[in-house]
Amino acid sequence: MEQKHPYRYKLHFLRLVPCAFYLNLAWRNIWRNKRRSLITISSILFAVFFSVVMRGFQLGSYKNMVDNVVQAYTGYIQVFDRKFQSDKIIENTILMDDRIISEIEKNKNVTMALPRLESFALASSGNQTKGVLVLGTDPDKDDQLTHLSRRLVQGTFLHNSDSAAIVSERLAKYLKVSIGDTLVLISQGFHGAGAAGKFLVKGILRFPSPDLDNKMVYLPLVQAQQFFSAENRVTSISLNLKNSNDLSRTVKKLQQKLGTQYDVRSWDTILVELKQQIGSDSAGGLIMLGMLYLIIGFGVFGTVQMMTAERRREFGVVVAVGMQKRRLGTILALEMLIMGLIGIAAGILLSIPVVWWGHVHPITLTGKMAESIIQYGMEPIMPTAWEAGYVINQTLVAMLIVFAAVILPVWNVTRLRVTKALRS
Amino acid sequence: MNIIEINNLVKIYDDRKSVPVTAINGIDLNFKESEFTTIVGPSGSGKTTLLNMLGGLDEPTSGKILIDGVDLSQLKSREVIDFRMRNIGFVFQAYNLIPVLTALENVEFIMHLQGKPKAERLQRAKDLLVQVGLEDRMNARPGKLSGGQQQRVAVARALASKPKFILADEPTANLDSKSAETLLDIMERLNHEEKITFIFSTHDARVVAKAHRVITVEDGQVKSDEDYPEH
Numbered sequence: 001m002e003q004k005h006p007y008r009y010k011l012h013f014l015r016l017v018p019c020a021f022y023l024n025l026a027w028r029n030i031w032r033n034k035r036r037s038l039i040t041i042s043s044i045l046f047a048v049f050f051s052v053v054m055r056g057f058q059l060g061s062y063k064n065m066v067d068n069v070v071q072a073y074t075g076y077i078q079v080f081d082r083k084f085q086s087d088k089i090i091e092n093t094i095l096m097d098d099r100i101i102s103e104i105e106k107n108k109n110v111t112m113a114l115p116r117l118e119s120f121a122l123a124s125s126g127n128q129t130k131g132v133l134v135l136g137t138d139p140d141k142d143d144q145l146t147h148l149s150r151r152l153v154q155g156t157f158l159h160n161s162d163s164a165a166i167v168s169e170r171l172a173k174y175l176k177v178s179i180g181d182t183l184v185l186i187s188q189g190f191h192g193a194g195a196a197g198k199f200l201v202k203g204i205l206r207f208p209s210p211d212l213d214n215k216m217v218y219l220p221l222v223q224a225q226q227f228f229s230a231e232n233r234v235t236s237i238s239l240n241l242k243n244s245n246d247l248s249r250t251v252k253k254l255q256q257k258l259g260t261q262y263d264v265r266s267w268d269t270i271l272v273e274l275k276q277q278i279g280s281d282s283a284g285g286l287i288m289l290g291m292l293y294l295i296i297g298f299g300v301f302g303t304v305q306m307m308t309a310e311r312r313r314e315f316g317v318v319v320a321v322g323m324q325k326r327r328l329g330t331i332l333a334l335e336m337l338i339m340g341l342i343g344i345a346a347g348i349l350l351s352i353p354v355v356w357w358g359h360v361h362p363i364t365l366t367g368k369m370a371e372s373i374i375q376y377g378m379e380p381i382m383p384t385a386w387e388a389g390y391v392i393n394q395t396l397v398a399m400l401i402v403f404a405a406v407i408l409p410v411w412n413v414t415r416l417r418v419t420k421a422l423r424s
Numbered sequence: 425m426n427i428i429e430i431n432n433l434v435k436i437y438d439d440r441k442s443v444p445v446t447a448i449n450g451i452d453l454n455f456k457e458s459e460f461t462t463i464v465g466p467s468g469s470g471k472t473t474l475l476n477m478l479g480g481l482d483e484p485t486s487g488k489i490l491i492d493g494v495d496l497s498q499l500k501s502r503e504v505i506d507f508r509m510r511n512i513g514f515v516f517q518a519y520n521l522i523p524v525l526t527a528l529e530n531v532e533f534i535m536h537l538q539g540k541p542k543a544e545r546l547q548r549a550k551d552l553l554v555q556v557g558l559e560d561r562m563n564a565r566p567g568k569l570s571g572g573q574q575q576r577v578a579v580a581r582a583l584a585s586k587p588k589f590i591l592a593d594e595p596t597a598n599l600d601s602k603s604a605e606t607l608l609d610i611m612e613r614l615n616h617e618e619k620i621t622f623i624f625s626t627h628d629a630r631v632v633a634k635a636h637r638v639i640t641v642e643d644g645q646v647k648s649d650e651d652y653p654e655h
Contacts, residue, residue, distance in 0.1 A: 021536050028524035317520040320481055322509020322537045322585070324502060418481045422516070 022327070026334040033307075037339060040303045044343025044398060045350070047296035051289050051394040052351035056358060058285045059385035062278045064362075066244075068378040069274055070267045072146050073212075075114065075238030077251055078270060079104065080263040084235065090119050090190050093233040094262070100237070103257045109242050109250045114141045115234040117224045121187035121195070123167075123217060125175040132171060132217045134185060136224020136234075145240050148205065148218070155179040155203030160220050166203035168216040177201050185217070189229035197227045208374045245387070289394075293401055301405040304336060308409040315413060316421025329410040340402030344395055352391075358384030427588050427621065428455035428478065433487035435473050435644075447473040448484070449644035455589070455623060460615045462624040462632050465641035471625040472593060474641065478623065479512050479591045480504045492588060509537055513582030513590035517597045519574040521566040527553060527577045528562040534585045552580035556610050572603025579610060589621035596628045608634055 030037045070076050079100075083092040094100065096115060104113045117136040122129055139158035143149045149157040158166050165183055167175075177183055181201045189195035199219065207213040225231050241250060247266050255264040268275040308315075319325055362383035365373060370380035430453040438444035447470045455461065463471045476482040477489060480496045489496050491511060496504060521530045531549035540548075553562050556576040566574050575595060582590045592611075596604035612634055614620045624631050632638055640647040 025522075025524065032524050313518075313520070314522065317514075317516065318522065318533075319505060320479070320508065320514055321534055321581070322505055324505055419476050422481070422520075 022331050023334065026331050026338060029331070029335050030339055036303060036307065040300055041339050041343040041346070043296050043299045043303075044340055044402065045347040047293060047401070048344050048347025048394055048398050049351045049354075050292060051397070052348065052391055053354050053358075053384070054289065054292075055285065055390045055394060056351070056355040056384035057382055058282065059387075059390055060358065060362070060383040062282065063385055064381060064383055065274065065278065065378055066267065069271060070244075071240075074267050074270055075112075075145055076241045076244050076247055076267050077110075077239040077254065078265050078267075079237040079239070079254070079258065080235070080265065082261055082263050085263060085265075088235075090188075090228055090230055090233075090235070093117065093190075093230060093235050094237065096232050096234055100258065100262075104237065104239065104254065106257070107250060107254055109246055110239050110254075111242050112141060112145055112240040114138060114145055114238045114240075115221060116142075116236050116238060117221060117228065117230060117234045119187060119228055119235070121185045121217070121227075123171070123175060124184040124186070125177045125181060128175045130171065130174055131215070132167075132185070133215045134187070134217045134219060134224060134227070136219045136221040136227075138221050139218070142218075145238060151205040151207060152203050153206045155201070157203055158218060158220055160222065162202060162220055163199070163223055164202040165199035166205055166218045167201055168213045169204050169206045170210065170213040171215060171217070172201070172204050174214070179204070183217070185227065187228065189227070190233065191229075193229040195228050197223075199223070208378070209376060289397075293397060297401040297405060300401065301408075304405050304409050307335075308332065308412065312416075312421045312424045315416055316418050316424070319416060319418050320422065325414045325416055328416075329413045332413055333406050333410050336402055336406040340399060344398050347398070348391060348395065355384045355391075356386065358382075359386040425457055426454045427457050427492055428453075429488075429490040430454070430478075431488045431490075433474075433477065433489065434485045435470075435477060435482070436485045447644050448477070450487070451641075451644070451646055453639065453646065453649070455621065457588075457621055458615065458619040459589075459621050459623070459637055460612065460635055461622070461637040461639065462626050462635040463639045463641055464626060464632060465647070469641045470644040471641050473644075475591050475593050475623070475625045479514060480508050509534060509585060511585075511588045513585065513587035515575070515578050515582050515590060515592035515595045517594040519566070519571065519578050519598070521574055521577055521581070523566050526563045526565055527558060527569065527573075527580075530566070530577055531580045531584050534581060538585060548584060549580070552583050553577070555583075555614070556580045557606070570603065572599050572606060575599060575603070575607050576610060579607065579614075583614070583620065589623060592622060592624045592626075594626055594628070595624065596626070596631060601630075604628065604630055 079094070081092045081094050101113055104110055114137065119134055121132055121134045123132040138160060139148070140160065143157070152166070153169060155166070158164065167177065167183065172178065175183070179201055183199050183201055185195070185197050185199065187195040205216065205218070207216065219227065221234070225233060241247065251264050251266045255262070258264060315328060318328060362381040365380040365382060373380040430451055433448050433451040434446070435448040436444050436446050451474065463474060465471050473482065477484050483497065491507075494507065496507065499507060522533065525533065528546075528549050531552055532545045535545040535548065550559075550562065553559060556579055558573060558576055558580070561569060561573060566577070569577065596607060599607060608630060611622055615622055624635070626632065636653060637649070637651050639649045
């Protein structure tokens with residue numbers, strides 16, 4: 001008898017969507033070999049735990065470095081005259097007016113705007129002379145930004161009304177000046193005007209960075225402006241931010257507001273070397289994480305392969321009795337997905353307290369490592385970063401590994417030959 | 425009325441690495457509704473290959489199998505699976521129940537695939553398990569059932585989709601004689617009372633003794649085809 005009507009069943013997509021029964025089946029399949037499933041889940045758990053904690057410490061250390069440098073000197077953002085970066089002379093400075101400060105302070109992410117005037121000068125005391133960096137600033141505001149007064153080792157801190165200077169410790173030693181001595185500064189001022197002045201040494205600061213400790217002279221801003229004949233002029237305006245993660249958006253907004261006459265820069269474009277150092281170190285960390293994931297990934301892949309190989313006959317049976325191969329593949333993927341989610345959730349739950357603890361109680365480094373870090377002007381601590389971004393990233397990577405591990409077994413199931421599977 | 429028509433069926437296994445093997449060599453057969461048929465023959469004679477092709481598990485090299493007028497070779501792979509689910513029941517030698525499901529859930533399984541409502545599924549699965557004498561073992565998983573009990577669950581599972589026929593490949597091979605007898609009695613009763621078509625592939629003389637039709641296959645060909653209506 002020849003067939004009269006071609007036989008066609010409608011295979012609705014929705015019938016491939018797993019319902020509660022298939023979720024239940026996947027769940028039971030996971031626990032049919034508890035030990036193996038627990039090993040798989042543990043692999044994922046440890047991958048997530050170690051990656052989150054490792055990355056947390058790494059990013060926390062970078063943030064600490066940045067905060068140290070930024071808070072010690074630059075601020076998160078600096079505003080310059082457009083020409084200053086290409087030609088750092090006192091002529092390319094900003095003429096301060098009410099508009100610029102009010103425009104900056106309108107930005108809700110800016111907590112402080114600190115105008116500074118800096119230039120080089122020759123410092124002299126007795127027979128000693130040395131090239132120094134003169135930094136005119138608002139001492140009280142600078143203290144809020146950089147905690148400058150904490151570096152004071154002798155004398156008292158500056159105030160705006162003072163006609164005095166505070167100098168760094170090594171410079172003071174070189175020039176053989178102490179509290180109450182007079183420091184003579186000679187330089188070239190605005191438009192080539194001669195600059196010469198005498199300043200009482202009011203305090204001595206200690207900088208961990210030898211470079212800074214050898215050259216810093218702080219003056220009240222007005223004194224510095226008078227010294228350089230640059231009344232109302234500043235070389236930069238340093239800004240502190242409420243949320244440093246919103247750095248690039250704040251830079252963009254400020255640049256739009258202030259216009260092309262000004263150059264608004266974030267710390268990472270000012271401190272390019274630090275940025276590069278962090279970048280290369282971070283890449284090394286990512287390679288380590290990649291290796292960790294690779295090892296864990298192969299472990300998970302091996303387990304999934306084993307899990308599917310030993311159930312080949314069962315797969316043959318369910319396809320023989322009428323289960324579509326794609327549906328079977330979906331159940332298999334669900335099994336892996338459930339194990340992956342349990343492992344990831346457990347990994348995050350375990351890592352978050354560690355990350356929080358590391359953030360609140362950073363590891364304090366000691367010995368030579370601490371000394372070398374202090375030399376660079378940084379606190380010898382290793383905090384963790386308390387932010388969601390990298391945790392989400394590690395979660396996504398772990399999910400990707402789970403998906404990658406399940407692709408081949410699912411592909412094999414969709415190409416299953418029932419008679420062969422039944423004989424296995 | 426014929427529910428299965430086999431025309432000049434040929435199956436040659438050729439993996440291109442070794443010599444091609446002709447497992448089925450031009451078989452013509454018809455099966456009617458309510459048959460209780462066994463296919464017998466020595467090992468390697470082609471019984472299982474024939475059964476696999478009848479069940480749409482394997483494709484013929486040439487020839488045709490029409491089931492209820494439908495040519496399986498014209499269907500796509502997904503449609504063959506769907507066709508099997510709705511029309512063919514399987515009982516395997518090694519029971520092949522899903523180990524993580526209870527007896528009741530194993531029977532329900534195919535009805536799940538068919539998208540039957542829960543109440544209908546449950547009622548039918550329970551009825552079938554009562555029919556095979558497992559009313560008190562419904563919630564036991566296969567690991568807690570004896571071989572005979574597992575095979576009875578497999579029969580209930582095969583019946584669940586209300587198939588046009590059931591293919592049973594050596595269903596008694598792993599059973600002790602008492603369990604085998606019980607199983608055969610159940611299948612014979614289902615055949616008598618519910619007019620369910622059974623096609624067995626077997627070596628077991630007890631199955632042959634109960635069959636109404638015995639087809640002997642040798643070297644991939646039908647050697648004899650005899651009816652025993654007195655059974």
